[in-house]
Amino acid sequence: MIKKILAVSISLALSATVSIVHAKDDVNAGKQQAAACAGCHGADGNSAVSTFPKLAGQHASYLVKELQALKAGIRDAPMMAPLAMGLSDDAMSDLAAFYASQTISKNPMPKLPIDDDDDDDEDEDEAAVAAKEKAQQEKLENLLAKGSDLYRNGDLEDEVSACIACHGPVGEGNQPAAYPILKGQHADYLIKTLTDFKNGNRIKNTEDMMNMIAKKMSADEIQAVSYYLSVMDKQTKSTEK
Ligand code: HEC
Ligand code: HEC
Numbered sequence: 001m002i003k004k005i006l007a008v009s010i011s012l013a014l015s016a017t018v019s020i021v022h023a024k025d026d027v028n029a030g031k032q033q034a035a036a037c038a039g040c041h042g043a044d045g046n047s048a049v050s051t052f053p054k055l056a057g058q059h060a061s062y063l064v065k066e067l068q069a070l071k072a073g074i075r076d077a078p079m080m081a082p083l084a085m086g087l088s089d090d091a092m093s094d095l096a097a098f099y100a101s102q103t104i105s106k107n108p109m110p111k112l113p114i115d116d117d118d119d120d121d122e123d124e125d126e127a128a129v130a131a132k133e134k135a136q137q138e139k140l141e142n143l144l145a146k147g148s149d150l151y152r153n154g155d156l157e158d159e160v161s162a163c164i165a166c167h168g169p170v171g172e173g174n175q176p177a178a179y180p181i182l183k184g185q186h187a188d189y190l191i192k193t194l195t196d197f198k199n200g201n202r203i204k205n206t207e208d209m210m211n212m213i214a215k216k217m218s219a220d221e222i223q224a225v226s227y228y229l230s231v232m233d234k235q236t237k238s239t240e241k
Contacts (some may be wrong), residue, residue, distance in 0.1 A: 023097060030098025033091055037083070045098075046105040050188035056102035061178040063096035074204050076196075104184040109234070110227045112136050112143075140227075147228025150221055160216045163225065166209075171232045183232040190226035198222070 034045075037055075041047045045056030055063065069075040070084035087095070114136055151171075154162035163182075167173055171183030182190070196202035197214035205211070214222070 026094045026097035027101050028098075030094035030096070033095055034098050037095070040079075041099075045102045047186070050186040051192055052186075053189045053193070054104055054185055055099040057104040057184075058099055058181055059173055059175040059178065060093070060096035060100040061175050062173065062180045063099055064092050065178045067092045067096070069203070076201055076204065104181075106233065107184060107186065107230045109231055110140065110187050112140050143224050144228050144231070146221075147224035147226070150225050151228060155216075155221065158216050158218070158221075160221065161213050171229055182229045185229060187226045187230035190229055191222055194222045194226065195219075 034041075034043075040049070040052050041055050045058075046054050066075060067084045067087060070077055070081045071087065073081065075081070114132055150160065151163045151167075154160045166177075166179045167182050168179075171181060173179045173181040193202060194214050194217065197208075197210045198217060200206065200211060203211060217225075
């Protein structure tokens with residue numbers, strides 16, 4: 001009996017080591033293949049262009065799900081879909097393992113454009129410039145607060161579900177359910193992709209949860225929640241006090 005238990009636990013221990021070694025192999029194989037993706041997504045999955053999604057630190061389950069959807073033509077993305085078509089299942093899981101093992105970069109605070117109503121900029125004194133900057137800062141803070149509120153509580157009036165229910169208290173998503181991590185993503189990409197969901201341009205499945213949710217969001221709400229998510233780590237710290 002004891003011998004049997006021992007044998008079982010040894011084989012369990014062995015298979016655990018095998019899967020760890022296997023995971024490392026996946027990351028290394030994925031890293032090699034990711035050379036073909038680096039031009040748009042960055043060598044470590046942190047894309048330089050803010051409308052291209054960061055892949056670094058994203059859940060492998062979600063990355064594979066999206067690559068499959070792109071390959072099958074369920075997700076519309078003219079630039080990305082042709083690249084997914086050339087990927088085998090193994091290549092997808094290796095690439096996903098590599099990107100999931102990387103660390104997502106931090107974003108700078110978003111900057112609202114200063115609206116210039118008057119043309120005589122040169123005559124403006126320092127006090128007027130400072131007042132304008134202060135007004136912009138306040139506007140940004142209000143926008144981030146609105147984004148945080150929408151993320152946590154949703155919008156009862158417009159029936160927008162609270163994002164926190166699926167994307168987690170700190171925007172960490174959910175690996176088993178393949179819900180994506182949102183914190184630290186580029187604001188411009190978030191705005192683009194939420195607008196695509198809203199207009200039915202991202203996914204062909206009209207029953208898709210995000211299609212239904214984004215359809216009810218206003219452009220202002222999309223901007224607010226996207227700005228908030230892009231700097232969520234800084235925001236959470238300041239609101240925790
Ligand atoms: C020519 C630029 C380009 C290249 C090269 C490229 N991608 Fe993309 N990728 C994009 C763009 C743009 C999107 C966003 C599409 C959209 O707006 O829906 C994207 C989206 C993705 C997504 C979905 C991310 C998310 O958060 O939903 C994954 C996964 C992905 N790419 C993986 C890869 C992999 C793996 C490679 C290499 C085999 C690769 N990409 C090469 C431009 C590129
Ligand atoms: C009921 C669960 C659920 C809720 C609530 C939810 N989401 Fe999602 N979200 C998902 C799923 C599932 C996906 C993946 C969709 C896909 O595969 O096309 C997703 C994808 C996304 C993406 C795409 C990420 C990327 O990398 O491309 C964004 C952005 C997003 N959600 C934002 C939000 C926001 C903002 C809210 C709140 C207003 C919200 N979600 C509420 C389930 C949810």
